[in-house]
Amino acid sequence: MLQRFLFLQWKSFTRGAGFATDLAQKILMSFAWICFSAVFAGLAFITFQVVQDDMGLDPLVFVSDNLLYAFAFWVVARYFLQKMPIVHIQPLLVLPISKKSIVRFGLLKTVLSFFNLGNLFFFVPFGITLMQQDYNPHGVLGWWVTIGSVIIATNFLNIMLNSVDRILIIVAVLLAGIFTLQYYEIFDLTTWTSPLFMVSYNQPLFAVIPIGLVVLTYSWSFAHFKNKLMLDEGTLHPKTETHRTAELSWLDRFGRTALFLRNDIQLIIRNKRARMAVWMGVGFLFYGLIFMSDIYSGSTMMLFVGIFVSGGFLFSFGQYVPSWDSSYYPLMMSQNIPYKEYLKSKWWLVVVGTLISIPLASFYIFFSWESYLAIIAGGIYNIGVNAHLVLLSGAYTRVPIDLASNKKAFGDKRSFNLKVLLLSIPKFAVPMFLFYVGVLIQSKSLGLILVALVGLLGFAFRNLVFGWIEKIYQEEKHETLAAYKQKNT
């Protein structure tokens, strides 16, 4: 039975819209993966060296101490990023396959996620280094089993978080509580957990306990899904949302563009996937806080942050234009709509998003005026140049978006292709270069002015640029329609 499921899975993977891309992209992807794994393996060795030599601590104890943070972070990251295992079960339900094996396959499939396997890149080289440094090999083995078990247990926990809101609330409260206790140094939980991880090193046989944890979480989610394998249970069909009215009659004054804008606003209000893009935009507003230390002030990074903070929505929403309309693209293409108007409404949307972001980001003034000026300059560049560029790369993205599904925002690796990647250079590298040149010639202010000037220039020539983009969309029209015909696999 398993091999038949694997066959289905393999077919859905190789016949998906994204797999049949050009060779260059495949090479690029594999190269990225090799780099990625090398970086993580390197990180493992460096951790070992730094902790042992520079900090004078036992690397194993140090890592065990901090594992709790890693796992807490992992739980949160998984919840937001990991794709849920929607095997396309509907056609399987009436076939002579036991429900048990359908659920088993769906659950086991999640184990193969990057969120589990990616850890190998760090923990395997780290463990090997330990063994080379005369740590007890059996102990390391036990330690590995413990960590692996906890990782896989969080995997199954995450499945439950995604399907049962009550559990989500409990875990969220728990995590928040632990964080507060830890942050205000009321109670340090790591003093408890660190020995727990170390036990399996000192006594490898204790690794049986975390394996029990895996069995427990697995059977929990197994039982949950087995009972829910009904068409009307919401496991297979996302919940129908209640009606949200949106009259939006104030938009009427914008004429024909209003028709599209109203549609787009309804798209955002009524579809989880699109709402997610807005929340990501809001999240990016705070992106700069990571960089608000002294090290970064005045560097070219300042502008990078400025572009991201003001353009969060522009990127998160704009990168999927026109994919947002993929489920009814044939309608759009046969209605009485000139491409220009369609593009213009999308352009307005991302521009308005940016215009709203800029005043919202004004809290950066508390850190420094300079950083806020960088956000404004970045915003102007976003409006003048990047708003066009996201539309342009949209012509090549061609990922059909299933609006109703609960797929995570980062789920679509398929949107990653060479042309889109190349187009991201002018989005970031060019303004950073301009800023750098300005600093070299005179000052940061000149750098910011240069960036803003190019933005204004782009804005001034927007009609010309729209003409080009329109032409490209027209050339790509049939290919885009064909790609959207393929539903998400």
Added chain:
Amino acid sequence: MININLLSKKYGKQTVLDIDILNIPSGQTFGLVGNNGAGKTTLFSLMLDLIAPTRGTVTNNDIVVQKSEGWKAHTAAFLDEQFLIGYLTPEEYFTFIGGLRGIKKEKISTALNQYADFFHGEVLGQKKYIRDLSKGNQKKVGIVGTLLSNTPLVILDEPFANLDPTTQIRLKKLLKEEASATGKTFLISSHDLQHVTEVCDRIVVLHKGKVVRDEKTSTDTLQKLEAFFREQL
């Protein structure tokens, strides 16, 4: 209205459509029948420039569809659910479609009253999104969307499929009335020979991508068509 000259569509080596000549005069109710894979949807998709032909062009009201977008102004089409916007309510969808044709909101509301029978109280005022409607009701929305658009040319792919028997009868009546009252040109494909002969003035049979029969509808058309398809057994 529609002129097709040496039009063909190939996928690899397989020819899915190959039409030498086909002219559809304005005001005609044109029926297209054929088995699965005969090329009906392909033909409609080519007319709407949704796919690119391997050879030839479609001319819609003297506009070459493959070259200019001008045909969109006088053409409305409903092929499948990809012509519906799932997250809108039917009312919002009609306002959107109508708005694209420059029809005022109030006018659309009055026009919708005309179709109250056809909707059978299951579509309007339900506070439901189109994606949550049944297949049949979605189809009703799509069909009415094309009729509301007030275009001289309406293209409908399989309009009778998924509809309940009562609605099928209503649709036939509706299409006949629209055709005679407004002089619109209708292009309709169907698997249901009886419906299509009842509604259309002219029937074209596609078989493996080629036009194999083309005739004006008369009393014995249905019998002839049934005989033709029986031969394929």
